[in-house]
Amino acid sequence: MTSATASAPAERTSADPVALVTEYFGRAIHSLSSWTGELAGALHEAGGRGAVTTEVLDDLVEPYARRTFDSLDLPVYGAGFIAALDWLSDARSHLAWWQGADRAKLVLASQSVNKELIDYSELEWYRVPQSSGAPHVAGPYVDYLCSDEYTITVAAPVELDGQFVGVAGLDLLIDQVERDLLPRLSAFGSDVSIVNGVGRLLLSTSARRETGDSIRGSSLEGFERGACPGMALEVLTAR
Amino acid sequence: MTESSSLRTASPRSAPHADRADRAENDRVSSATRSGRPTRLHRAVFQPIGDAGRAALVERRIADAITAGVLPSGERLPAETELARSFGVAPATAREALLALRERGLIVTRRGRNGGSFVSDDADPTAFALRALAETSRVALRDLAAHYLAITNACVELAARRADPSEIAAIRTRLDRVRDDEVAAWRRVTDDTQIELAALSQSARLTREQMRLQGELSPFFALVDTDAHARLANRAALLALLDAVAEGDEARAGSIIRHKIHRCVDWLIDLRESPTASHSERTSP
Incomplete structure (x- = not known):
């Protein structure tokens, strides 16, 4: 919410295309960064109460994902958090992710190719924030894991006591970015x-x-x- | 729905009936159109959506995944409510689909704290694939291969134009990590490679179609993988394909994929017509 109101005036007065583009995708980075710290704190607390499972994670992430949809002045198609491999107690990998018009929870196991087996650790939106420790605008790419569309994923690393535990992210469809930005x-x-x-x-x-x-x-x-x-x-x- | 009729086969069993229905539909629609001449696309608009209910669709999606080995035996299915949410159907519909899968022996349900629905222990993808192969005509297999080739070829040609060599190198690294004698892992990395190449076309439509077809053909390719000689040839072809895409050589990439697919389909047709394969057809229920 803060990002949208704070940055809206800037884009109207962009003096050059670089400023326009930087402000536009910067809104997404700003929005994610506004909750990665809070989420890390919540994960820390949850860890203190016992093992962090996929279910615990989903419950913790959902309000932040909803907030990303509701408060960000961008055509957000999907939002959530993707856990670092082998970090959760009950699954090797997990996407706490909501997407689409009805913001439905992503369930990979029910899809035609078993996407649960897809190793996301080398995909750009995961790999780059993990290695750089900084937010990243990944794509455009065909996102065959989540949106199944031509997508930009903005992702920010989440760290807990200096350890990388996953990325907070949001998807923008190129189709909508084109309508918006062109x-x-x-x-x-x-x-x-x-x-x-x-x-x-x-x-x-x-x-x-x-x-x-x-x-x-x-x-x-x-x-x-x-x-x-x-x-x-x-x-x-x-x- | 009987078990065999919903098995993933490429044979268009119900086509004659569908055609008649289309013609009847077409007559009705054309008399209603003012412009006179309904086009073929116009006819497609008014095609019946199908009387199979939503529960049957959910059932088929899961059954296909089990027979293809995408959901291996022992794997736990998402809970009823979660299934309902992800398919976008009512919980009662998901329950009905699970019930039908249970009756077909594809899943078992266990009670208790660690309970839930699990893929049945007898769900053997090789047996399912052999049966599906025996039940698929030569013409249907060739047609499936033609469709697969058209999509794959379009993907690799676009990828050759658009991919950065570093992106191909990343795929190559993943491929090099898996030995081709680890058959299950090799199958998976091969499917993944094909889908990633499709994604490098930058076309979402082509990628979705490649994923669908890859899912449909993967059980058949897994049969080819049981032949060490064929597996080696396919590995060599895949590596050559990656090289051609990295070098931006559209024509060479297309030619490699064409030969690879023809070889696989010839192999499958030989298997289909070998005594062992027809035996498995006779013993199937």
């Missing part, structure tokens, strides 16, 4: 693109540039490049 980005030119750390195009004001394609190597030469501080995103403006 009109505002268009104010800065007819060939302005957002790319991620591997040069993958998130969206572009040019209709000829396809989301999912890459701008790498020598094709970068025609652009003025602006890095978004605190996230692995860049704004490319055609010269």
Whole structure:
């Protein structure tokens, strides 16, 4: 709630596309960071009362996930917490995750491919915050674990007594980010693109540039490049 | 619903009836359209949704997962309320589906503190897959393979255009960790690799379709995996495929996947027509 009200005025007055993009995804980082500390405290207390199970975790995370949906001025598609491997007492891995229009609890075991067996420890949204200790904007990527859609996942590490215990995260669908951000980005030119750390195009004001394609190597030469501080995103403006 | 009719097979058993129903539906719809000429897509809009109830759909989804080995014997199913929530059905509907699965002997229910519904100990994916193979016609198998090839080929071609070499290297590292003689683990990592390659296409639709087809074909591929020679050939093909995608060589990636799939289907058809496979068909209930 604080993030939305605090940052809303800033985006209206963004002076350049880098500021616009940084403010937009920064809202998500800010929102997650507003509850990772509190959640760590709750997990600490729960640990003192006995083993932390998936059920205990779900109950602790749910209010924060709901708050993320309700208070953040972004088209949040999914939110929750993903436990570090082998940290819970009754499961190797677990996603305390809510998503979709009805914010339904994600249950992996009921899906066509057994997604419970998918090892998420090497997926970008888990791996990067784990190793860097800092929030990360991951994607765009096809999220075959949760949303089944083309997705951006913003994730922040949660630490308990210096130990990594999982990531707090939220999903934004590229479809909705495009509707949200493209009109505002268009104010800065007819060939302005957002790319991620591997040069993958998130969206572009040019209709000829396809989301999912890459701008790498020598094709970068025609652009003025602006890095978004605190996230692995860049704004490319055609010269 | 009998056990064999809901087994995952590619044979379109009910197609003739469905066709008649479609024609009847089409006649009715076309007389109602003002523009005269209903298109094929127009007809699809008014196709019957199917009279199988929601409980039967839930039952089939779980039965398919059990026969495919996705839910292995001994695995505990989510509690009734949780199942109902995740499928988006009423608890009574989930209960009805569980009851039907119990009657079919696919799950057992234990009472008490550690109770719940568990996949039955006799649920043997190989036996299910052999039976499904015996019950699938050659033409249906070839058609399934054609569909799988179309989707997989589209995925790897797009991935070859769009993936960063570092992303392929990450898949390669995971693959290298599993020896191909650990058959179950090898099957899983192979399925995962195919799905990750699909995801690297950056197409959500293609990835969803690849996941669905991978789930449908994986039990058959697991049969191929029992042949050490075929397994080695498939491993080599998968590694070559990753190389081609990393190098951005769409044509080579497509050609590798085409050969790999043809080889697997030939192998399956040979098995289907071998004496052992037809024996398993005769002894099935």
